[in-house]
Amino acid sequence: xxxxxFFLLLAVIFIVLLLEEPLTVTFLIDTDNEDxxxxxxxxxxxxxxxxxxxxxxxxxxIYIFKLKVYSKAVKSRKKQGKSKGKxxxxxxxxxxxxxxxxMYYNLGDPFLTAVTDGALLISGTYLSKMExxxxxxxxxxxxxxxxxxxxxxxxxxxxxxYNHAKENQKVKRREExxxxxxxx
Numbered sequence: 001x002x003x004x005x006f007f008l009l010l011a012v013i014f015i016v017l018l019l020e021e022p023l024t025v026t027f028l029i030d031t032d033n034e035d036x037x038x039x040x041x042x043x044x045x046x047x048x049x050x051x052x053x054x055x056x057x058x059x060x061x062i063y064i065f066k067l068k069v070y071s072k073a074v075k076s077r078k079k080q081g082k083s084k085g086k087x088x089x090x091x092x093x094x095x096x097x098x099x100x101x102x103m104y105y106n107l108g109d110p111f112l113t114a115v116t117d118g119a120l121l122i123s124g125t126y127l128s129k130m131e132x133x134x135x136x137x138x139x140x141x142x143x144x145x146x147x148x149x150x151x152x153x154x155x156x157x158x159x160x161x162y163n164h165a166k167e168n169q170k171v172k173r174r175e176e177x178x179x180x181x182x183x184x
Contacts, residue, residue: 017043019156022097026150031143042155093165095157096129101149103134108143 024041040049048063051074062070103120107113117136124132137144 022152022154024150024152027148029145029147031145089165089169090162093158093162095154095161096151097154099130099149099151101130101132101147103132104137104144104146105134106137106139106142106144108140110138110140113138 021043024044025038026041027036027038029036034053036053038051040051041047045065048066050061050063051058052061053059054073058074060070060072060074061068105113105116107116113136117134120132120134124130124134
């Protein structure tokens, strides 16, 4: 009896933590060191995932309590049928908060660097919920791009948004194509 109550208490604590703690995603692109990484953390010592480029292929490592559970190269698959547009709808339904991007770059030519700086400043005005810091380097000694960014994803609100979008898509499809009604 106490064992069942203990597991029930653990399940309730897990659900409360799921509701409260956001998923933290950080990414890095460094052309000087040819490095690209994505770090995903949730309840920091509990769950960590890392995607790193090894020999121009993404390599996924998953850690639970800093113990490596899964480590393998990610294979791309062909999208078929209904799953074709699923990735876009998942990305659109993400509830992001505390997003930031830091960019350090030199494109080799001061004019090209200045034009890129202006274009990024203009595009940054359309991203009001994201903090963008850019530090262009106008000295043409060598070309590089160092880009780091991150965000927090609220899992519960994202899941609610995704389910709501999926329901709206079903209703919209039903209204467009009609439904079959059988008479008796």
